[in-house]
Amino acid sequence: DIPGAKAQLPPSRSTSQSPTPAQIDRFLPVSQAHTMPATLARGQAAEPQSEYFDDYFDKIQPTIAGYLIWSRFPVRIYFEPATQMPDRSQEWVTAVTAAIQEWNAYLPLTVVNVPDTADIAIWRRTPPLQVDRSATRQPELRARSAETRFNLWVDRTIPEKPILLHRMTIWLGMGQTQDYLRAAARHELGHALGIWGHSPTATDVMYSAQVRQPPPLSDRDINTLRRIYQQPTRLGWAIPQPLN
Known part of the structure; x- marks a missing residue:
């Protein structure tokens, strides 16, 4: 449910080639750590090096921009409102709202009414079909009930400091029971807040598969989020020169 990203970077000479490290360093900021939000730092019982600290940080995937860390708070979230049609849209809104409230205990979040102003947009629809190229014969279209993607952009509010x-x-379909819908919303929002990977343990929200009894946020989920927000990232920092 985290298939990839669209990065707004200058193209390389060949469209089949990934940007080189030199190109990345030229067009993207140097990785630096941000200050961890107080709400996330609060309640940490042990240091990451302690035998009592348990997480799955080793499963998190850095991106071309580094770890997907938010540095401007509160993070603004838009989700589609309920409609008057009898399509269970109110159940969907209830599930999404509950997931936002759970994560809000650790990272400051706020709901906005206009998608263009949002950092995270959650849409009540089935994700776009993906091509599964792992098939042995020919690529196959693979359907998902929920999916999260990111894209990079440059804020030019201050022209001399982009x-x-x-x-x-996030695409979150409605073809699930209320409990599973809320679990899916909780899981996808975890990806959107920076957990770009999956836990191997079924008692964690970010476990890679749906379970019979969806768990609440675990200490391992929060410990992993804390580790992520201690890492350097290119996000939230000025690029070395304006992009043309």
Whole structure:
């Protein structure tokens, strides 16, 4: 449910080639750590090096921009409002709202009414079909019930100091029971807040598969989020020169 990203970077000479380290360093900021939000730092029982500290940080995937860390708070979230049609849209809104409230205990979040102003947009629809190229014969289209993607962009509010930022898009379909819908919203929002990977343990929200009894946020989920927000990232920092 985290298939990839669209990065707004200058193209390399060949479209089949990935940007080189030199190109990345030229067009993206140097990785630096941000100050961890107080709400996330609060309640940490042990240091990461302690035998009592448990997480799955080793499963998190850095991106071309580094770890997907938010540095401007509160993070603004838009989700589609309920409609008057009898399509269970109110159940969907209830599930998304509950997931936002759970994560809000650790990272400052706020709901906005206009998608263009949001850092994270959550849409009540089935994700776009993906091509599964792992098939042995020919690529196959693979359907998902939920999916999260990110894209990079440059904030030019201050022309002489453009900032590299990111946005998240979540597609969350409605073809699930209320409990599973809320679990999916909780899981996808975890990706959008920076957990770009999956836990190998079924008692964690960010476990890679759906379970019979969806768990609440675990200490391992929060410990992993804390580790992520201690890492350097290119996001939230000024690029070395304006992009043309």
